[in-house]
Amino acid sequence: MRVEHSSHLLREIRVTWAVAEKDMRTYYTRPPSIMFGILFPFSLFLSFSIGRSMPISQLIPVLVAQTLFFASSSIGPVVIPSERATQTFDRFLTSPVSLLAILMGKTLAGVIFGIGISIIPLMLGVAFFASQVSNVFALIACMLLSAVSFSAMGMMFASLPGQTPGNVMMPLNFVRIPLLFISGVYTAVRDLPNWGQAISLLSPLTHTIELARCGFGGESYFGALVNVVVLLVYSALFLFASTRFHLANQRKE
Amino acid sequence: MREECAIVTSNLTKKFGDLVAVDHIHFEVERGEIFGFLGPNGAGKTSTIRMLTGISIPTEGTATIMGHDIQREQIEAKEQMGIVPDVSNVYNELSAWDNLIFTARLYDMPKAYRERRAEELLKVFGLYERREEKVQGFSRGMKRRICIAMALMNRSSILFLDEPTSGLDVQSVLIIRDMIKKLNEEGLTVFLTTHNIEEASQMCDRVAIINRGKIAAIDTPEKLKRTVESLQSIEVAFETTPYPVQADLKGLAGVSEVVKQGDKYRLYTNDPPSVLAALWRYADSCGLKPITMNTVGPSLEDVFVKLTGIRPTTESEGGQVMRRGQRREMGKGGGS
Numbered sequence: 144m145r146v147e148h149s150s151h152l153l154r155e156i157r158v159t160w161a162v163a164e165k166d167m168r169t170y171y172t173r174p175p176s177i178m179f180g181i182l183f184p185f186s187l188f189l190s191f192s193i194g195r196s197m198p199i200s201q202l203i204p205v206l207v208a209q210t211l212f213f214a215s216s217s218i219g220p221v222v223i224p225s226e227r228a229t230q231t232f233d234r235f236l237t238s239p240v241s242l243l244a245i246l247m248g249k250t251l252a253g254v255i256f257g258i259g260i261s262i263i264p265l266m267l268g269v270a271f272f273a274s275q276v277s278n279v280f281a282l283i284a285c286m287l288l289s290a291v292s293f294s295a296m297g298m299m300f301a302s303l304p305g306q307t308p309g310n311v312m313m314p315l316n317f318v319r320i321p322l323l324f325i326s327g328v329y330t331a332v333r334d335l336p337n338w339g340q341a342i343s344l345l346s347p348l349t350h351t352i353e354l355a356r357c358g359f360g361g362e363s364y365f366g367a368l369v370n371v372v373v374l375l376v377y378s379a380l381f382l383f384a385s386t387r388f389h390l391a392n393q394r395k396e
Numbered sequence: 397m398r399e400e401c402a403i404v405t406s407n408l409t410k411k412f413g414d415l416v417a418v419d420h421i422h423f424e425v426e427r428g429e430i431f432g433f434l435g436p437n438g439a440g441k442t443s444t445i446r447m448l449t450g451i452s453i454p455t456e457g458t459a460t461i462m463g464h465d466i467q468r469e470q471i472e473a474k475e476q477m478g479i480v481p482d483v484s485n486v487y488n489e490l491s492a493w494d495n496l497i498f499t500a501r502l503y504d505m506p507k508a509y510r511e512r513r514a515e516e517l518l519k520v521f522g523l524y525e526r527r528e529e530k531v532q533g534f535s536r537g538m539k540r541r542i543c544i545a546m547a548l549m550n551r552s553s554i555l556f557l558d559e560p561t562s563g564l565d566v567q568s569v570l571i572i573r574d575m576i577k578k579l580n581e582e583g584l585t586v587f588l589t590t591h592n593i594e595e596a597s598q599m600c601d602r603v604a605i606i607n608r609g610k611i612a613a614i615d616t617p618e619k620l621k622r623t624v625e626s627l628q629s630i631e632v633a634f635e636t637t638p639y640p641v642q643a644d645l646k647g648l649a650g651v652s653e654v655v656k657q658g659d660k661y662r663l664y665t666n667d668p669p670s671v672l673a674a675l676w677r678y679a680d681s682c683g684l685k686p687i688t689m690n691t692v693g694p695s696l697e698d699v700f701v702k703l704t705g706i707r708p709t710t711e712s713e714g715g716q717v718m719r720r721g722q723r724r725e726m727g728k729g730g731g732s
Contacts, residue, residue: 154504161501169489230485234546236451238502239474393453395412396446 155244162235162248163255170222171256179312180217181260184209191329203268204355205328207261208289212348215257215290216319219297220311222249236393246298246385253294258286274359281367282358288374289351295381296347302388304395322348332364340364347377402427402554402585403448407457410443410609417443419609420457425587425602427462427553430580432600432617433589434696436704440609441589442482445558448587449479462553475503478547482558482589484539486531492518492542493527496549503550510549517545520575537568544572554585561595573599597696605703612703620699627694627702628668632675633660635685644682648674660688 170176188206226232235245265282268274276282300315323329325339326348332340343349350370353363363370403425410418418440425431435441446452448459450466450473459466464473486495493514500510518524521541526534531542540560547555557576561569576599580586590596596603597617604614613620634641645661646654650671653664665671668691679686 157504158502161498165487165490165498169487229488230481230483231487233451233479233481233485234499234502237449237474237477237479239471240502240504241471390453393451394455396452 155241158238158240159244159248159251162245163251166218166222166249166252167255170218170225170252173221173225175221175309175312176217176256179220179316180214180256181210183217184213187213187323191323195329199272200268200274200359203264203272203274204352204359204361206264207268208285208348208351208355209323209328210261210264211257211286211289211351212293212322213319214260215253215293216297216300216315217312218253218256219249219294219299219301220315222252223298223301224311242386242389243382246302246382246389250291250294250298250382253297254287254290257290257294261286261290268359276358277360278358281354281363284367284371285351285354285358288371288378289347289354292347292374292378292381293351295378295385298385299381299388302385302392304392322346325349327352327364344373347374350374400427401425401460402429403431403459403461403587405444405448405457405459408444408447408454408459409456410440410447410452411455416609418447418454421606421609421611423604423611423614425585427585428580428583429601430576430586430588430599432596432603433587433606434591434593434596434603434700435589435606436591439606439704441591441606442558443609444606445479445481445556445587445589449477449556450474475550476553478550478552478555480540480544480547480555480557480560482562484536484543486539486542486546488532489530491528491530492523492534495531495542496546499546499549505550513549513551514545517548521545521571537564537571540564540568540572544575548579552584554587555579557586557588559590560588561592562590593695593697593700603696605700607704613699617696621694621696624694624698624702627698628665629692629698630663630665630668630671630675631657631660631688631690631692632663632686633688634679635687637684641682641684644678645675648678650674662692 184206188202188209192202192205223232236242238245269276297315300318301311303311303314325342326346327335327343328348332343332349332353335343344365350365350373353365354367354370357363357367357370401424403423405421405423407420407422408418409416409420421444433441433444443452447454448461448466450470453467461473462476464476466473487498490498496514496517497510500513505513515524518527521544523538523541523545531539534542544557544560555576560576561572564572573595576586576588588596588600600617602614602616603620605612605620613623615623642654642656642661645651645663648663648671650665650667651663652666655662655664663671663675672689672691675686675689678684
């Protein structure tokens with residue numbers, strides 16, 4: 144008896160969700176996910192913010208953006224190298240579904256992790272530190288698009304050949320940490336020199352911070368529309384690069 | 397290309413840098429047959445199966461699964477197959493039940509149907525009582541059974557098995573072989589890679605011998621044995637051998653080669669009656685008591701050795717040296 148299948152798109156969506164759900168159950172509590180996705184951004188935040196004269200309500204957007212950045216981008220580098228090492232990733236490659244649907248599922252696991260973690264500082268800020276969300280749409284766009292973009296970024300690094308999460312985390316951190324300094328995290332973009340502003344425009348994290356500040360009543364230096372477009376472009380670019388890397392791996396292996 | 401074939405490969409090639417792992421191979425697998433892909437470690441068996449199942453992209457050539465090109469019609473081709481890789485790639489963090497259900501979801505099987513199928517397979521493989529336990533705590537044989545059950549979830553037309561019984565206990569091996577035979581009787585095409593010659597000889601309708609990426613021979617096990625009929629041998633075991641006798645046995649008139657197999661010696665010859673007589677005389681003169689003495693026809697192992705040039709480490713003659721573990725896997729084929 145053969146199983147009749149419904150439309151191709153619906154099928155891809157269902158498989159995407161199945162992959163995401165499985166990854167959530169399996170990898171959220173893994174030590175590297177907790178270490179690089181939760182402890183790392185909070186520690187970095189504390190080390191850079193303690194002793195500064197900035198009021199805590201202004202630091203909340205920074206913490207939200209930072210947790211989104213680190214948490215979302217940490218799941219792919221935990222999931223894919225682990226699955227490649229145990230050859231469970233081969234199950235996806237042999238299943239009757241597109242590679243994009245599989246990678247979207249893995250990206251979705253990172254998105255939900257990132258949003259779930261970054262909601263904690265958001266709630267704390269609103270509940271205890273008088274932070275006010277004045278632009279809900281900007282904040283939703285910030286969280287959603289940034290989580291997709293950063294999760295896809297983590298996926299892209301994880302798609303490079305590497306057998307352990309540690310091997311993937313190293314080059315990823317080599318990129319993630321410098322981005323903190325060129326993205327207007329602790330110094331607003333408007334206060335950067337011209338060349339600094341030009342570089343920060345290229346960083347996806349800049350646009351997360353900008354949208355987060357917009358959400359909390361601040362202004363976006365480049366404009367919210369630019370922020371949204373840049374994050375969308377990066378999401379597509381990272382996903383595209385991930386699929387290309389996987390195809391390259393399949394040719395090499 | 398024949399439409400009725402389950403698998404057709406044409407010029408299939410895989411290169412890793414300068415190394416040609418699979419070298420322009422052509423073969424066809426008929427629907428409903430058990431096709432054995434036999435070869436030593438590193439011969440190109442796993443590389444071939446990885447290309448056929450879409451894990452790896454061929455460097456050159458094409459392959460079709462039930463008429464669907466594995467590159468151009470990936471989804472359709474993959475819907476037709478179930479895969480059991482050489483490593484039991486189960487999700488250790490999930491329960492046996494969840495492993496099967498997740499596999500079914502990858503095939504987009506409806507909920508009620510996948511639950512019924514999972515229950516049915518877990519019962520068949522004797523794991524239903526332990527369905528809620530995480531696979532992490534399962535034995536190697538149990539993980540293998542789960543892995544096969546996962547491959548059967550979608551009721552595929554072709555089952556790819558890469559070394560399915562390698563390293564398993566006897567009970568698991570018997571369960572798995574029995575299951576493969578039953579599934580084949582129900583019409584499932586089986587593509588089986590193995591370096592276990594006895595397994596291939598017992599189970600396969602046809603066998604391809606691959607060595608250094610090239611197909612050395614394809615035929616039924618019995619026809620392959622007939623190609624080396626000149627390779628006859630005498631198997632002898634002595635009650636005790638107070639000193640090494642292999643060199644003496646090789647010195648007997650008419651003996652071309654001696655291979656020690658456990659407590660037995662296998663003497664290859666073109667003239668078994670003369671060697672039998674010489675062997676009796678030698679045993680008598682040295683006070684050795686033969687407890688077994690058989691004439692043995694060529695086995696699939698002999699075909700394999702002849703075609704691949706791989707021979708046991710006990711022989712000092714030319715040819716490649718076979719690794720110990722590999723030799724141990726190779727059971728004796730036909731006898732007389």
